Amino acid sequence: MRLVLHIWRQAKTADKGHFERHELDGVVADMSFLEMLDLLNDKLLESDKLPVVFDSDCREGICGTCSLVINGYAHGPGHAAATCQLYMRDFHDGQELWIEPFRGGAFKVVKDLMTDRSALDRIIQAGGYISVPTGPKPEPNSNPIPQDIAERAMDAAACIGCGACVAACPNGSAMLFMSAKVSHLGSLPQGQPERDQRVINMVEQHEEEGFGSCTNHAECQAACPKEISIDFIGQLNRDYQRAMLLKPHKLRGKLPNA
């Protein structure tokens, strides 16, 4: 298989960046998309050209590191798959591919196809946890959790934090990412004590980072490799409104950490 690749090259964050055209021979159907880029990079290096910087790690769709926009789609044309789970059998000989980094909201391109997504970590830091120190804990089976609730929490918790939702969103919003954590923890009994404070703090951090707001395009859901539903954005909005109504006015705004 022979491909024509238009790859985004950008030496550093401050640079403007451009597409660079490559023709690549010897691509076989069983190769993964990232192995195709490995092949390209090895050929570039052999011919004294600069290999393309791209991020990846587990290569099985769970670590959330890989982050390519392929022909305009975050994580490419595959359904419910991260970039590393794409195989070249889904592409055809002679096809032209435009490969770009994740962009949008608070994301910044570090180099070529690599993006700085640290803003997502800071949203979690603002409240995406249940505050428990390490130490003796109650017996878990003394607090049964109905299976449907546990399953719903797991549906949300499946988020891999890749940022495809941001890259796919016309508003550059990370609300799908945020709503997944708010809904995961807010659905469980253990998450109730901090539920209101958590959602307020996370939403404010989301805003502070410069992410946009959701206007129901649902592009995030379509791009999400873990099929996180935008229903969770509904849950986020409801939790946020409830929290704001319940909190005394003077406490609205950033709450001190408990």
Added chain:
Amino acid sequence: MSHATPTAMPDNASAAWSLNSKVPEGPIAEKWTRYREHVKLVGPNNKRSYDIIVVGSGLAGASAAASLGALGYNVRCFTYHDSTRRAHSIAAQGGINAAKNYQGDGDSIDRLFYDTQKGGDFRAREANVHRLAEGSASIIDQCVAQGVPFAREYSGLLSNRSFGGVLVSRTFYARGQTGQQLLLGAYQALQQQVNAGKVKTHPREEMQDLVIIDGRARGIVTRHLDTGELHTYAADAVVLGTGGYGPVYYRSTNAVNCNITANWRAHRRGAGFANPCFVQIHPTCIPVQGDEQSKLTLMSESLRNDGRIWVPRKPDEKRPPSEIPESDRFYYLEERYPAYGNLVPRDVASRNAKYVCDDGLGVGASGQAVYLDFRDAIKRFGHDTIAARYGNLFDMYKEITAENPYDTPMRIFPAVHYCMGGLWVDYELATTIPGLYSIGESNFSDHGANRLGASALMQCLNDGYFVLPVTIGNYLADHFRDKVKTSEPAFAQVKAESQARIDRIAAIRGKRTPMSIHKELGQIMWDHCGMSRNAAGLRGAIDQIRDLQKQFWTDVKIPADTMTTNQPLERALRLSDFLELGETMCLDALARDESAGCHLREEHQTDEGEAVRDDVNFAHTAVWEYRGEGAEPARHTEPLTFEALKPTTRSYK
């Protein structure tokens, strides 16, 4: 408690090491309790004057960093990833063991201890293993409190399943994403500490070397992967939770960036490396499909609960699997091991897959695969039940192979998965360098010669949440307000050495890409230090690796600019350490002239191909001492004593 003097460090290469395991006195079930009752403590107001470096943010690193931060220490946590949520623990699928006995099937701490020791083929230190079993239930409690959404029954109670090598159901799981959920639990605890100002995370900073001052670990040198700059950090103690070294085989189930560098650099500075040849080959992985393949994907071992493993009885079988009648199917595990059947431990399952393929019965284009068949399970439980249990794994398989496992059996083959070997640690998880600790897969301690399924997550979290935060205090209490600064000459010296190594690689300007050399190393390791080994093969491999080392240092090629993101340089730096590790692994495999667990020496097996252990000569941990570039490392031993459980011949028949 009888705490002997700290492990004596060799003052030169030839000094003998005293590998004091520091196992507390007393009956095995009381050792850890007694230790905790007598361990030195650091007062709550003094903890803030200690700085601790944790390298790695996987299950072990993140749980340790979060726990140490919550205790009040100042913690820095380093990872080469862009976020502390991405470490490879996240890819663990199947589950985590805990001796809760929720199923009332006779489980207990003692039974988990017994299963782990037996599974490890009696090559682990039993006091550590028992402590692991003791901690297992608390891990589940801790994780549930953090909001980890373990699978539940309709009653709302926690669900269990069984795993290879055991006869009870004690494995807790979160769909096929248990590692992800446990890691995110630890990650969230870590982020809470970041928010509280007790932990500072350093993403995209990869450890390059360890700084030792007056014989104690006092800091590290890192390279920032975006800028190429080297940074130095000082601390009162350094903790390595840097995982395993599977990619020494090039292809493995590990993430492509997993590497040995942090551990190897510590090893070169004096940390003993224990049992490097003990590497687990996981039986249920998707077979290799082509030369460009960069990694292998594991299919969770939990599949063996319902899947039946077989190959055709005839070597020249041409029919598709669905048309092969029962009489022509060879369910080799069920026939050879009736008691455990498809649930034999990993090493037994892997070896048997190799044997049937060596006999020409393998399936698929390469002949290097066996069938894992769900036909009978789907018949018995229905499509929906099987989909609920393994849906995501079936989807993953289909995505990679373009075959539907609901209709046709999966093809599986063993792949390198887990490293039981690692830095030698004593009972306190301290290495041979005072102040340097190693936790999780990065150390050697709990799994002997073979790790049971669903035990890795357990060990990482036990080390990180419950063991290290206690034992490190015993060291720190003796070193109160004993600070060093990065302005000490030792930091500048080690930093200069790290820079020199980078410059040396950049200056070679040869012809071979790091990837091509890495592939060649991987092939040597897989062929000669893989599922079965023999003396002649290992000797040949050592020569080949030494030759490859020379090629690396004369002919490797990377982009010239090292002061930017330079991924071939990152790979080359890691590869140079893999090349040294590979040699030591082969030396270790050669010196261990017995078969134990995953380490099958062809010279030592029964007529039926079962491993034959040699408890007279090899009931010890082999600990390697680095003795300089080009010099052969020295092999020391820590004898293993078996007080609670006498070694028996493993039998899963």
